[in-house]
Amino acid sequence: MKLSQKPKIEIIAIGSELLSPFQEDTNSGYIAQRLNDLGMEVSFNTIVGDDRINLLQAVKTAIHRSELIIATGGLGPTQDDITREVFSEALGRKLVFNKDILREIEKRFKQRRLSMPEINKKQAFILEGAKALKNKNGTAPGILLDTEKKTIVLLPGPPHELIPMFEEYIFPLLSKSQTIHIHRKVLKVASLTESKVESLISDLYPQYPECEVSILAYPGQIEIHLKSRSGTGMSQAEKNVFLLEEEIFQKLKENIFSSTGEELEEVVGRLLVDQKKTLAVAESCTGGLLSSRLTNVPGSSNYFLLGVVAYSNQAKTNLLGVPSSLLEKHGAVSPQTARAMALGIRKMSKADYGIGITGIAGPSGGSAQKPVGLVYISLAEGNRAEVTKNIFPGNRNIVKFQSTQKAMDLLRRSLLNLAPQGYSSTNNLEET
């Protein structure tokens, strides 16, 4: 495979179901990511159904405008699998029968003690001059057509067939052909707003023109994306990113919780393991989401001792020891209740840290004084507990998610001995 300096690359995902709300095209994203890993960028991603006329139109357009075309799907044995035929027509190349492929397909059926249905025979036809790519996980072989000007790759649609084939045949080929190197890095920040992050680092951008910066805001998380491109090797691209990254670290310091792709629950888990500390959580409005995220991490049983989802006041009192007088005086959604929950769960579990969360996730239950999105989060260590007051925007699930982000970031900052962000200490609250 020979590619030009900055080749136009097109991914075509084929299948009518991909244009319906019922199935998402995950293959294109996967391939784009792997190309990105090699420093290659996708110019066009087309999704098109099994309709012959539309598919022919899309394939002809791709052949016209792109140098490398990777198409996925439509290589099965049934009538609506027309990818082979359409590429044959668009390229003006015959489909030729390949005995070896047929033998492979027949072997697959034999292993399952089945005889090969007649319709599978069509999978043994490939584009003239192309190479067949073996599929260990299905009957449809892939097809690689590598000509002077264009490279065309056809792969089956099911991800568990496509991914191993892409990794075995296509990735190594692309890897050899690359000339431009792109390096990327993602820095993740919690507990700061997008505009705060931007204001802290935006004066750095002009000093590093060889590095592209974009800031993406997600609920409860800001990501700083750095990208550099080099024609003289990957190490140059890496160096370009590294220099700016270092300066950003100087400005944001430990506000950056991850630069390696780790999620907040993984970072917190690693810190707890390192420091041999344990954790227990008492949730009200997050309803178990914090426990679930923390325990998504393999090995979390080493530090996660107990979670309690105490929706009712009775559970808060009986189980967590939140005094009913406190609930009556301040309400279930109050800094006092959050604090009592954190202290209560820590005490009953004998964990090093306790977290208490209480709030109003919505859509109903809000008032002028206590609006939807109001969430108190408390972190207890020993007999001390601190509380933050938050008002999160968004719907029920987004409020829940942001609450868990904030809770984990409070814990992270405590494990790192950092001053908490946006903390409103309520240590001196009356106890009852």
Place this chain on the structure above:
Amino acid sequence: MKLSQKPKIEIIAIGSELLSPFQEDTNSGYIAQRLNDLGMEVSFNTIVGDDRINLLQAVKTAIHRSELIIATGGLGPTQDDITREVFSEALGRKLVFNKDILREIEKRFKQRRLSMPEINKKQAFILEGAKALKNKNGTAPGILLDTEKKTIVLLPGPPHELIPMFEEYIFPLLSKSQTIHIHRKVLKVASLTESKVESLISDLYPQYPECEVSILAYPGQIEIHLKSRSGTGMSQAEKNVFLLEEEIFQKLKENIFSSTGEELEEVVGRLLVDQKKTLAVAESCTGGLLSSRLTNVPGSSNYFLLGVVAYSNQAKTNLLGVPSSLLEKHGAVSPQTARAMALGIRKMSKADYGIGITGIAGPSGGSAQKPVGLVYISLAEGNRAEVTKNIFPGNRNIVKFQSTQKAMDLLRRSLLNLAPQGYSSTNNLEET
């Protein structure tokens, strides 16, 4: 807007980040779904970056091949927002300044006590002959160009801006213009395998040739998708689907938990509310995911009393009252432990139902006798409890998810007085 009988519709999502692994294009799926709701199908979905040459190429192709084009993104004020200019060039239509739009944008800034940056002025330019669409949630107005042969819609990229604008301006227009009607229905099944579902209903398909059927398998859920198309009105399409749907219901009966789009947690929640029953859950390997899913439903505080995530044996014993002798004899992952957890959480919470889940979510912790994916789920009502043994395939998160599906389906079947699927009663287990 006048559309032909089966118009070619193209969605173009614009933005380089959409071709990177870091941001997914969710707008196209949303628009496709809403078009589907109207019985319209998308012919092409193109994703293209902010590169001027590529975008121009993609827009020209779309204008050539499609009758209705809906493009999203690239309407912001910054330099890389070039959607307006590129459409202007591709169509050969000037951009004209619109005073009213400028006033709207200035007003937005004033409300936030900011003065409008000069760069935002470019958002007041729209295609000659087009209509500006007001954006209540951002500065970028949408653009609707409706000509004799083509209809072009440009909408801003942020979903919270795009969705309300699509609903207010575009959906009603499309709704008026439709001529072919497509009706869809999705029937959801839990606790049966894909092949079991297929074997029960596949002999029905040939009797209903006017209805397309596809069966999609997700972890813990099988979906039967029915689709019918009619040129003589929606009621004909609905009738086609209805007849087959009725027959499928005859075969699968209450194995179908939803035909209205409801998720399992919503179905279970509705049944609990209807029957004024309450629930508490004790989770080990699912780590809070069941509680979190159940409490994702607004109003769940009416029936969800308590959740406990008891990862450690100590928590199982101290909190849930699982005898330590039982844990020693049978192990934490055993039908006996699941049962004791379900009975324990029900008793302590005084809920009508208790659920206990214990298993091995992986990736480590498995053995030959107790492999990764082995999960015991128990449902207790009063002093009775039944247990199912399950071996779920997939990674940690998929095992967790399937466990919660199965647990909710057990509860659903109990609430409906149905015989459980795959139940292995362990009522007669020794207690210690």
